[in-house]
Amino acid sequence: xxxxxxxxxxxxxxxxxxxxxxxxxxxxxxxxxxxxxxxxxxxxxxxxxxxxxxxxxxxxxxxxxxxxxxxxxxxxxxxxxxxxxxxxxxxxxxxxxxxxxxxxxxxxxxxxxxxxxxxxxxxxxxxxxxxxxxxxxxxxxxxxxxxxxxxxxxxxxxxxxxxxxxxxxxxxxxxxxxxxxxxxxxxxxxxxxxxxxxxxxxxxxxxxxxxxxxxxxxxxxxxxxxxxxxxxxxxxxxxxxxxxxxxxxxxxxxxxxxxxxxxxxxxxxxxxxxxxxxxx
Numbered sequence: 457x458x459x460x461x462x463x464x465x466x467x468x469x470x471x472x473x474x475x476x477x478x479x480x481x482x483x484x485x486x487x488x489x490x491x492x493x494x495x496x497x498x499x500x501x502x503x504x505x506x507x508x509x510x511x512x513x514x515x516x517x518x519x520x521x522x523x524x525x526x527x528x529x530x531x532x533x534x535x536x537x538x539x540x541x542x543x544x545x546x547x548x549x550x551x552x553x554x555x556x557x558x559x560x561x562x563x564x565x566x567x568x569x570x571x572x573x574x575x576x577x578x579x580x581x582x583x584x585x586x587x588x589x590x591x592x593x594x595x596x597x598x599x600x601x602x603x604x605x606x607x608x609x610x611x612x613x614x615x616x617x618x619x620x621x622x623x624x625x626x627x628x629x630x631x632x633x634x635x636x637x638x639x640x641x642x643x644x645x646x647x648x649x650x651x652x653x654x655x656x657x658x659x660x661x662x663x664x665x666x667x668x669x670x671x672x673x674x675x676x677x678x679x680x681x682x683x684x685x686x687x688x689x690x691x692x693x694x695x696x697x698x699x700x701x702x703x704x705x706x707x708x709x710x711x712x713x714x715x716x717x718x719x720x721x722x723x724x725x726x727x728x729x730x731x732x733x734x735x736x
Contacts (some may be wrong), residue, residue: 493658547571550567563618587599602655636717648696
């Protein structure tokens with residue numbers, strides 16, 4: 457009897473999710489959230505009732521602008537000072553984090569998520585979407601999605617993709633706090649409407665899913681991707697019910713919207729692929 461098979465070195469089988477294949481799950485998750493983004497846009501921007509609800513809170517925010525004191529005023533002043541070169545620096549940090557670890561693929565994907573989230577946002581806001589004049593004395597300038605929110609959210613998600621697994625929990629907590637605060641600030645100071653911030657949450661989640669569509673060496677968390685694609689739209693829908701159907705106050709509205717953005721970061725952290733150890 458041949459003993460060749462007995463002396464062959466054993467190696468564990470490669471997990472199916474770690475193979476270099478295209479991911480239909482990630483693509484489906486992205487398309488589902490894109491549909492949710494379309495519904496959000498139609499309901500809040502393309503209908504008179506949606507605009508009426510949004511304008512009520514937006515007018516309150518504009519009337520209260522400049523009335524903040526203490527740490528809140530300091531935070532608003534800090535947001536006011538943000539410039540494009542700060543975003544460029546942030547994207548560079550994302551790429552550097554992956555490169556320092558010797559993970560070129562993670563660095564590239566992290567940069568794509570960080571820059572892509574803002575890029576898609578600006579494309580939608582400035583080129584593809586418009587805000588029709590359905591009410592008297594309403595602004596016709598489209599502001600959906602929020603660029604400031606998408607910038608911070610994209611950096612938070614990019615760091616999760618490029619960073620090491622052991623640092624993922626603190627990065628998720630810090631990113632959720634920063635992105636959620638930015639989403640709340642832009643509503644409270646009258647820069648954006650609630651739907652703008654919720655749309656940014658969906659855009660960030662969509663870009664994160666799209667980055668996982670292409671083949672690469674890593675173990676995708678398919679269940680977490682599906683959960684992300686269901687949870688973010690559901691959270692956005694719940695926020696709309698609380699804010700608009702419930703005639704919420706301005707404070708409640710920006711806190712709810714900021715919470716949705718923060719929750720997006722935390723849920724996305726669980727959907728970042730596991731890295732496969734390099735052979736040799």
